[in-house]
Amino acid sequence: MSETTATTSTAGGTKPVIIRTIGLQKHYQMGQVTTQALRGVSVEIYRGEFICIMGPSGSGKSTFFNMVGGLDSPTHGRVFIDEVDVAQLSAVELAFLRCRKIGYIFQQYNLVQYMTALENVTVPMAFAGVESDEARERGLALLDLVGLKERWFHKPIEMSGGQQQRVAIARSMANNPQVLLCDEPTGNLDLKTGAEIHALLKRLNTERNVTIICATHDHRLLNICDRMMWIRDGQVQRLARRDEVTVETGGIGGDEHE
Amino acid sequence: MKQIDVKDQAGLSIGRCLKLTAQGIRYRLVRSLITVVIVALAVAFLMMMLSTSYIDRQVAQDIHRRTNAQRLLADWVDTLTVPMNETNLAAKLSQACCGGAFWREVGKWGGLSDEQVARLHEVGLAEQDYERFLARLKPGERSSLIGSREGGAVFVFLSEPGRADEFLKDLKNVRGSFPGDKAQLQAFLKDFQSTADLRQRVLTGHAAAVAAMAQAIHGQKVTELLASDSAQTRDVLQRSGFFVDEIEFAVLQGQARLEVDATRLVGLLRYKAVRGAVARRESVSISELTPGIVFGIASSVKGATWLKEQMATALQENQNARKEMADALAKEGKTAPEIEKALVGITETTEPLDLSPERIAEVSQAELRNQKLSALESKLPAQDGPTLLGFSSMTAWLIIISFLVCVVGVANAMLMSVTERFREIATMKCLGALDSFIMIIFVLESSLQGLAGGLVGVVLGLLLGILHSLWGFGGLALANLPGATLGLAAIACLLSGIVLAALAAIYPAFVAARLAPMEAMRVE
Numbered sequence: 083m084s085e086t087t088a089t090t091s092t093a094g095g096t097k098p099v100i101i102r103t104i105g106l107q108k109h110y111q112m113g114q115v116t117t118q119a120l121r122g123v124s125v126e127i128y129r130g131e132f133i134c135i136m137g138p139s140g141s142g143k144s145t146f147f148n149m150v151g152g153l154d155s156p157t158h159g160r161v162f163i164d165e166v167d168v169a170q171l172s173a174v175e176l177a178f179l180r181c182r183k184i185g186y187i188f189q190q191y192n193l194v195q196y197m198t199a200l201e202n203v204t205v206p207m208a209f210a211g212v213e214s215d216e217a218r219e220r221g222l223a224l225l226d227l228v229g230l231k232e233r234w235f236h237k238p239i240e241m242s243g244g245q246q247q248r249v250a251i252a253r254s255m256a257n258n259p260q261v262l263l264c265d266e267p268t269g270n271l272d273l274k275t276g277a278e279i280h281a282l283l284k285r286l287n288t289e290r291n292v293t294i295i296c297a298t299h300d301h302r303l304l305n306i307c308d309r310m311m312w313i314r315d316g317q318v319q320r321l322a323r324r325d326e327v328t329v330e331t332g333g334i335g336g337d338e339h340e
Numbered sequence: 341m342k343q344i345d346v347k348d349q350a351g352l353s354i355g356r357c358l359k360l361t362a363q364g365i366r367y368r369l370v371r372s373l374i375t376v377v378i379v380a381l382a383v384a385f386l387m388m389m390l391s392t393s394y395i396d397r398q399v400a401q402d403i404h405r406r407t408n409a410q411r412l413l414a415d416w417v418d419t420l421t422v423p424m425n426e427t428n429l430a431a432k433l434s435q436a437c438c439g440g441a442f443w444r445e446v447g448k449w450g451g452l453s454d455e456q457v458a459r460l461h462e463v464g465l466a467e468q469d470y471e472r473f474l475a476r477l478k479p480g481e482r483s484s485l486i487g488s489r490e491g492g493a494v495f496v497f498l499s500e501p502g503r504a505d506e507f508l509k510d511l512k513n514v515r516g517s518f519p520g521d522k523a524q525l526q527a528f529l530k531d532f533q534s535t536a537d538l539r540q541r542v543l544t545g546h547a548a549a550v551a552a553m554a555q556a557i558h559g560q561k562v563t564e565l566l567a568s569d570s571a572q573t574r575d576v577l578q579r580s581g582f583f584v585d586e587i588e589f590a591v592l593q594g595q596a597r598l599e600v601d602a603t604r605l606v607g608l609l610r611y612k613a614v615r616g617a618v619a620r621r622e623s624v625s626i627s628e629l630t631p632g633i634v635f636g637i638a639s640s641v642k643g644a645t646w647l648k649e650q651m652a653t654a655l656q657e658n659q660n661a662r663k664e665m666a667d668a669l670a671k672e673g674k675t676a677p678e679i680e681k682a683l684v685g686i687t688e689t690t691e692p693l694d695l696s697p698e699r700i701a702e703v704s705q706a707e708l709r710n711q712k713l714s715a716l717e718s719k720l721p722a723q724d725g726p727t728l729l730g731f732s733s734m735t736a737w738l739i740i741i742s743f744l745v746c747v748v749g750v751a752n753a754m755l756m757s758v759t760e761r762f763r764e765i766a767t768m769k770c771l772g773a774l775d776s777f778i779m780i781i782f783v784l785e786s787s788l789q790g791l792a793g794g795l796v797g798v799v800l801g802l803l804l805g806i807l808h809s810l811w812g813f814g815g816l817a818l819a820n821l822p823g824a825t826l827g828l829a830a831i832a833c834l835l836s837g838i839v840l841a842a843l844a845a846i847y848p849a850f851v852a853a854r855l856a857p858m859e860a861m862r863v864e
């Protein structure tokens with residue numbers, strides 16, 4: 083606990099915090115066995131930064147995401163999104179939060195199979211109560227942003243993985259969220275396509291000032307992100323700015339062999 | 341620092357939900373078809389049962405109406421020729437209403453005042469109630485209560501001192517609702533006893549009327565009397581102590597004339613020549629000839645004319661044979677009266693059928709119709725026994741079970757659909773869907789499938805039901821389609837299909853709505 087607070091405090095001074103977790107713990111009870119997926123994570127994530135989260139499989143990255151994205155509630159500790167305590171929100175308010183403040187990008191894209199690209203992109207707009215004409219316009223603009231405007235009428239099965247992920251990114255941006263949570267967005271993609279997705283995320287980060295939190299096993303992301311966080315056994319092992327890390331070469335977080 | 345203002349997420353409009361649901365159904369067509377088929381089968385079964393039952397009931401009413409004249413005549417022949425017993429009298433008394441023909445007859449037969457007849461009517465009504473109750477008991481229960489007694493004897497038995505109390509006590513071990521209470525039973529028993537002699541007088545009076553009737557017609561058949569000249573008939577009836585009202589008499593007479601003429605028509609088969617001609621015409625052997633065959637031939641005017649020609653031929657043959665015989669006997673030196681005597685029974689007596697071909701055709705058609713109706717009447721389902729919505733309890737059970745199976749089937753199909761759509765549902769929740777939205781799209785999806793299945797089922801069931809009735813009653817079923825009732829039944833069936841599907845979807849929809857959004861993150 084004391085160790086993790088020490089790491090967070092090193093982060094640079096005056097930037098506004100968008101997500102703050104305090105002593106986050108998550109225990110999964112399975113019969114007699116209790117898995118401690120998170121054992122006290124306290125971090126601050128700044129508005130507009132691109133932070134990437136690394137760690138071996140089973141270290142608790144996805145669990146951390148679920149807490150931060152308001153998809154699950156922690157066993158102990160608190161999550162603040164823009165100073166709002168997520169635990170205090172009702173189910174309906176949580177739905178509002180997920181709909182407009184946070185965008186989610188999944189490893190398996192999770193597009194709705196029976197909808198076209200455009201329809202997929204406009205689903206969150208429908209939940210937000212946007213008129214269908216406006217939604218269509220905005221949806222097309224978003225598809226344009228990810229370079230798929232010409233393919234708006236395609237169903238997911240008619241598209242490659244990279245294209246599907248780009249549709250998913252367009253969808254995550256539907257209601258102009260402040261935070262994008264990406265859980266291994268390139269996990270199912272080849273290196274080249276993965277790089278394209280990384281570039282797209284970086285563009286969103288710089289052009290639209292969206293805070294991006296990205297869990298990944300892909301070391302190339304280290305070249306793009308502002309900060310990185312290593313998780314191991316449910317604890318923050320290290321949290322550092324990119325310039326701090328690039329000085330040391332090679333085996334950062336040394337134990338990780340992909 | 342700008343804070344996120346978190347508000348309540350608004351729900352989606354039903355139109356949007358419908359659109360999304362329809363899209364989903366199109367995508368999952370095969371799975372949807374399962375639900376549609378299940379609902380269609382259950383609804384078709386219900387609709388078939390309903391339409392058959394409604395059509396059959398309508399047909400039964402129609403047949404009853406069409407055979408009314410036959411029943412009326414049979415009743416009257418009975419009344420005019422057979423002395424009533426107590427049970428008959430009670431039944432008739434309970435039905436006869438105030439001031440009608442039977443009412444007046446009862447007054448005349450028993451020499452009773454109007455009030456006395458009214459009392460008998462009241463007692464008859466109550467007696468019928470008790471009789472109906474007793475008739476519904478199981479044989480064992482019945483004999484434990486009243487032994488093997490029947491009709492009036494039951495009430496005589498119960499009127500013995502102390503019997504009524506014992507009867508009411510034993511009644512507690514018996515199912516069925518006993519009409520009225522102890523006080524009413526006792527009042528009835530008292531009335532029953534005190535009117536016994538009135539009833540006896542009526543029965544005696546009726547027996548006397550029957551006897552007077554028998555004398556008035558000297559061996560003539562009652563049907564023939566009713567078919568003959570109306571003024572004279574009414575006179576005979578009245579003098580013997582019977583009343584018939586005008587309209588009823590017209591129906592009665594029409595039917596009596598029909599039956600008399602039909603009997604005469606069939607009587608033609610007595611002639612050997614006619615028998616031979618008819619058998620040749622229909623290519624059957626003489627022993628196979630039935631009245632139906634004669635009516636069949638005579639139901640057209642042409643056939644009737646042909647039949648009359650055959651009769652004329654037969655008559656001629658007969659005449660010739662008589663003449664030959666008479667001549668032969670005369671040669672033997674017999675006197676004229678002796679010859680007459682000898683001829684009786686040797687050749688058939690002649691009886692010209694003095695009916696126009698048109699009348700013969702009319703009578704034959706009516707007889708054929710009546711024969712067909714009687715055959716159909718025996719096919720009608722028995723209307724007694726406890727019923728639910730007009731169904732026998734067996735059918736009602738089958739329907740309930742089919743609906744239960746349907747609910748389970750639909751729920752199962754929907755649960756499988758929910759499992760298949762785990763990721764989709766969780767993703768939707770990540771994108772801001774409310775639990776209520778998830779519930780709604782599942783219930784809506786099922787309801788739409790229920791609607792489709794209901795439509796198919798209603799059409800299918802209606803067709804099957806009509807076919808079934810058509811099979812049993814032919815054109816009579818088509819003539820008796822109760823359109824409005826069937827329309828209402830169709831709407832009810834359609835609604836029940838939708839409600840069924842919606843109900844079945846509630847639990848699966850609940851499961852879906854409770855799904856945690858983080859399931860979307862899960863990687864297989």
Ligand SMILES: Nc1ncnc2c1ncn2[C@@H]1O[C@H](COP(=O)(O)OP(=O)(O)OP(=O)(O)O)[C@@H](O)[C@H]1O
Nearest residue numbers: 110112117118119138139140141142143144145146
């Ligand atoms: N729903 C759950 N029920 C029980 N245990 C769980 C559940 N989800 C995660 N865990 C456990 O919590 C720990 C952390 O899992 P998590 O999915 O967060 O790891 P991860 O870092 O995302 O791994 P990966 O890189 O493979 O995605 C694991 O030991 C896992 O078994």
Ligand SMILES: [Mg+2]
Nearest residue numbers: 143144145265
């Ligand atoms: Mg994970």
